[in-house]
Amino acid sequence: MATLPPKEDDPYKLKCLIIDDEPIAVRGIINYINALGTLEIVGHCSTAMEASEALKANTVDLLFLDINMPYLTGLEFLESLENPPLCIITTAYAEYALEGFRLNVVDYLMKPISFQRFFQAVSKAREIFRSELMLKEEPQESNSDMYVRQGDSFQRIRWMDILYIESMQNYLKIHFKDEALIIHQTMASIEAMLPKDYFFRIHRSYLINVSHIDTISGGRVIVGGKELPLSRQRRDELLNSVVYKNLISK
Structure with a gap:
């Protein structure tokens, strides 16, 4: 897959964290991110506990979050965050879609994830991020x-x-x-x-x-x-x- 050249001066380049306990799924998301060239990976975790520590140590704008993980599900982890980043759910379970959108996720991607759907979800996240930045910069x-x-x-x-x-x-x-x-x-x-x-x-x-x-x-x-x-x-x-x-x- 061809990789787009990174835009070093892109002010809307989101820092993202991948949270998934399936190595194949993680590699797939990393390949898609590298192909887009509009996101920056700060890390990937296999449990919610690891993700919690990663959020404390890094600035994260976007989560790629699996649902079915050990100890604490992705949705339970997301609900526990006081000020969560933007979130794209990546899962093989369709039945949690309503709960995901109740938590205001950007998108809900079903595995196996096509590049087209991944691109749509990331574009949506970038637009929300851009809008929120503009709101913060405007003198209220x-x-x-x-x-x-x-x-x-x-x-x-x-x-x-x-x-x-x-x-x-x-x-x-x-x-x-x-x-x-x-x-x-x-x-x-x-x-x-x-x-x-x-x-x-x-x-x-x-x-x-x-x-x-x-x-x-x-x-x-x-x-x-x-x-x-x-x-x-x-x-x-x-x-x-x-x-x-x-x-x-x-």
Whole structure:
């Protein structure tokens, strides 16, 4: 198979990790990656435990993840990650496709994997990666519009209209005045996108827009008429760094 020349200046060259306990499958994926020339392999692992260590030691943008592995399945491993990279499932089991897409995987490839399907999945991953990079680079403070990921597409919202964001295991629920939007994204990733002068983490599960605070009382914050828990460790910081500062500025 002919190999495309690598693009050293390609800003969207994803660093990928292969997680599969079948040597033949690993070699096949490596051959496809080498043929594309648009990905960089940081390593390959045969168990979820090895993969966990590899993620700690390396920057990884994309996983090629098998499902049927010893000790911990690929889906169990993916669900355990707090802020998972993009993921392409590679498996011989079709029955887990729905569960895979519930975890917001980029694509679900059935073994034996054709080069055409592999190319399609990688192209899709690169486009999502490119879009996410553009969102991070855009200065959100000067623009009230932002985009949140829904599957392989992005929806535009106005962060000024957000009342608060609630963490729900692998999902987030963004609360507005008259509606709520459920997205598959981590709290850490969306917090990094939002202007820090306006948004404050009052609790492990809640991020609030301070401009919509109605009342702060004891261990509770009322935002848009909804009573939310305020952790003891965060109460003083909320008062000192957000509320008092805003009162003085007014």
